[in-house]
Amino acid sequence: MSTGLIAYGALAAAIVCEVIGTSLLQKSEQFTKPIPTLLMAVFYAGSFFFLSQTLKTVPLGVAYAIWGGLGIVLTALISIFAFRQTLDLAAIIGIGMIVGGVVIVNGFSNTTLH
Template sequence: MAYVFLVLAIGSEVFGTSMLKATDGFSRLWPTVACLGGYVLSFVLLSQAVKHIPIGVAYAMWSGLGTAAIVAIGTVFLGESLNLVKVIGLGLIVGGVVVLNLGGAH
């Protein structure tokens, strides 16, 4: 169940981050409410996940997979560029998450 909380936390964080541009610097009410709501829900779910998953592993997955998802969303929906350097950086992030998971299951 802890990994379900973690996946939901990642999804909530990705939603909140995806809403950042729409907030227009937190000057638009409903996108701001949605953004902050996504972040609050994400932290609530993450706090439940770390009851059973080591904090380093959970945070690495939360931040790393969230980063990868946001890059994909930015590329597909927000017209942001994706180049070889970004792909290599994402590969390193995901690789680091994998390594932490392999070493963190104690």
Template sequence: MPVWAWLLGAVGLEVVGTTALQQSAQFTRILPTAVMVACYGLSFYALSVVVQSMPVGVMYAIWSGAGIALISLIGWLFLNQRLDAAALLGIGLIAAGVIVINLFSGANPH
């Protein structure tokens, strides 16, 4: 499987895991807690595959940046969480950084 598929899978699993973390009510609800643990574990396994082909800094920047943006969107759309202008600007800068890495970095396998 291509390295990008592993990285996208890791991002998706991290987003599901973080959403389940919020739903776990401080680990008092067993199903969301189990989903969170499983998703984080599988996400880190996928990252261990990715890091064999991509520098760890680039991999982590893409994984965490994409996760931040997606979790913020989920919070806004489904959890009625609001972000102020500074938070939106910061998320936009993170997204811009991920785009720059993907388009222009020689350290990134294309």
């Protein structure tokens, strides 16, 4: 298996862990619920572990842009579908711009692995 595929697999795991951790942050109710709070910490730690593995191959700026950008999009979707929260037009446009930035970095930057 190529190192690039492993790196992006680790990045995907980091994103999933971060999104789960953030969702559990909502469920922790400001750290008043012990189980969601503990699980949140575990998933955040997992996210940083996988992100650190990604950085063996992928440049920091690129990895962080993808991690942050996709984490924002997925977290926004979870907030809509799981927590029944709404986004206004400005939020949707802003998230769209983040997606556009991630696409540009991945599609056109020479600093990413292809």
